[in-house]
Amino acid sequence: MTTPDLDALAALTRDYAAFQTRKSGLATALGGLLAVVLAVGSLSPLFMGARLGHRLLLEYLVWTPLLWLLLKGLLARALYRGAGSVKALPDGAYERRRWFWIFGLAMFLLAVGLSGLYAFARGLLQAGAAHDACVPAPPLWLLAMPPVYLLAMPWAIRGIEEARAYAVLVGQSVLWLLPFFLFYFGAPTPPLKTGWGLLGDLFGVGILVLWYLIMVWGALAMVRGWKEHRDFRKLLGTLP
Amino acid sequence: MTRPNPDPRSILDLDRMVHEPARLAILTVLAAAEEVAFLFLQKVTGLSKGNLSSHTQKLEAAGFLETVKAFQGRIPSTTFRITEEGRAALQAYHRQLRALLPKEGKP
Numbered sequence: 400m401t402t403p404d405l406d407a408l409a410a411l412t413r414d415y416a417a418f419q420t421r422k423s424g425l426a427t428a429l430g431g432l433l434a435v436v437l438a439v440g441s442l443s444p445l446f447m448g449a450r451l452g453h454r455l456l457l458e459y460l461v462w463t464p465l466l467w468l469l470l471k472g473l474l475a476r477a478l479y480r481g482a483g484s485v486k487a488l489p490d491g492a493y494e495r496r497r498w499f500w501i502f503g504l505a506m507f508l509l510a511v512g513l514s515g516l517y518a519f520a521r522g523l524l525q526a527g528a529a530h531d532a533c534v535p536a537p538p539l540w541l542l543a544m545p546p547v548y549l550l551a552m553p554w555a556i557r558g559i560e561e562a563r564a565y566a567v568l569v570g571q572s573v574l575w576l577l578p579f580f581l582f583y584f585g586a587p588t589p590p591l592k593t594g595w596g597l598l599g600d601l602f603g604v605g606i607l608v609l610w611y612l613i614m615v616w617g618a619l620a621m622v623r624g625w626k627e628h629r630d631f632r633k634l635l636g637t638l639p
Numbered sequence: 640m641t642r643p644n645p646d647p648r649s650i651l652d653l654d655r656m657v658h659e660p661a662r663l664a665i666l667t668v669l670a671a672a673e674e675v676a677f678l679f680l681q682k683v684t685g686l687s688k689g690n691l692s693s694h695t696q697k698l699e700a701a702g703f704l705e706t707v708k709a710f711q712g713r714i715p716s717t718t719f720r721i722t723e724e725g726r727a728a729l730q731a732y733h734r735q736l737r738a739l740l741p742k743e744g745k746p
Contacts, residue, residue: 405667411683412671483678484718488671638682 414634416487418479421497424631425478426471428624433463435617438610479631482638650739656701657732661686661694666729669704669721677717695719703728 418424437460449456657663664684669675681691698704703725707718721729 405663408664408667408683409671412668412675412679415679416672482682483676483680484674484716485672485676485679486674486718488673 411634411637412485413487414630415482416485418627418631419475419485420487421490421493422479422627422631423471423475423624424628425624426467426474427627428621429470429474430467431617431620431624433467434613434620437463438613438617478628482635653735653739654728654732656697656703657728659694661690662698663732665691665694665698665719666703666721666725669719670726670729674707674718674720677719680719698725701725 423430440456440460451459657666661684665680668680668683677691680686680695681688684691686694695704695706699706702722704719704721707720709716709718
C-alpha cells in the first residue's frame with residue numbers, strides 16, 4: 400500500500416464512529432417527523448379522535464416512542480454499521496452537554512407530571528373526555544403502557560453504556576406518557592372550567608410556546624438527520 | 640525560534656514497527672477510536688485479510704494493540720484497541736518524523 404494521508408484516515412475513523420454514538424442520520428429525521436405529527440395532532444381533537452379500524456388513532460400514537468426506539472436501532476444496524484463497528488473515543492464535553500439536556504428534560508417532564516397529579520388531587524382536573532367530549536375517554540389498558548417501555552431490547556444493547564442510554568430513553572418515554580395522559584384526558588371539572596384565571600392563561604401560553612419549540616426542533620431534526628445521512632453516504636464513498 | 644538541527648543519523652532511530660506504512664495506518668485508525676472492528680480496519684486501510692492479520696499480530700506482539708474476540712449472536716467478531724504503549728509509540732514517531740522533515744518552503 401502507499402503511504403496513507405494519516406490525518407484523513409483519522410478523520411474518516413472519527414466521522415464513521417460518530418454514527419455509532421451521537422449521530423443517528425435518518426433516525427433523527429424520522430424522530431423530527433414523528434414529533435411534528437404528534438405536535439400537530441395533539442392540537443386537533445378531530446385528529447386525536449379519529450379512528451383507525453376499531454381503535455382510536457391515539458392508541459397507535461402512544462406506541463410512537465417505542466416504535467422510534469426500535470426503528471432507530473434497526474436503521475443504525477442496517478445503514479450505519481455496514482463497514483463494521485467502531486467505538487468512538489469518549490467525548491467528555493459532548494457527554495456533559497447530553498446529560499445536561501437529558502436531566503433538564505426529565506426535570507421538566509417530572510414537573511409537568513407532578514403538577515398534573517396535584518391538579519387531579521385538588522379536583523381541578525378530572526379523568527374524562529377532553530375537548531368538549533370530541534374525544535372519547537381512552538381505554539384503560541393504555542394506562543398500562545409504561546411497563547411496555549421497560550421491556551429491554553437485548554439485540555439492540557451492547558454493554559452497560561447502551562443499556563444506560565436505553566434506560567434513560569425508556570425513562571423519558573414513561574415521563575412523557577404521564578403528563579400526556581394527565582392533560583389530554585384530564586378535563587377541568589365543570590365548576591372550575593373558567594376559574595383558572597391567570598394561571599390558566601399562563602398554562603395556555605406555556606403549552607403554545609412548547610408546541611412551537613417542538614415544531615422548530617422537529618423541522619431542524621429532519622434537516623439535520625437528512626444532512627447527516629448524506630454526509631455518511633459521502634464518507635462511505637471515500638473508503639477504498 | 641529555530642528548531643535545532645537533528646542528527647541526520649537519527650532517521651535510523653525511527654521505530655520500524657510503527658514506520659511501516661500499513662502498520663502506521665493501522666495505528667492511526669486505532670488511535671482515532673476506542674475499539675475498531677476487523678472489517679472496518681480492512682476497508683479503511685485497503686489491506687487484504689491475510690496482510691491485515693499479519694500486521695496486527697506483529698503489533699500485538701510488540702504490545703501496541705489488543706485483540707478482542709467475541710460473538711455477536713452466533714457470528715464471531717474481532718475488534719482491536721490500541722494500548723497506551725502503542726499510543727505513546729505513535730506519538731513519539733510523529734515527533735521524531737516532524738523533527739526530521741524540512742521546514743515548509745524549504746526543499
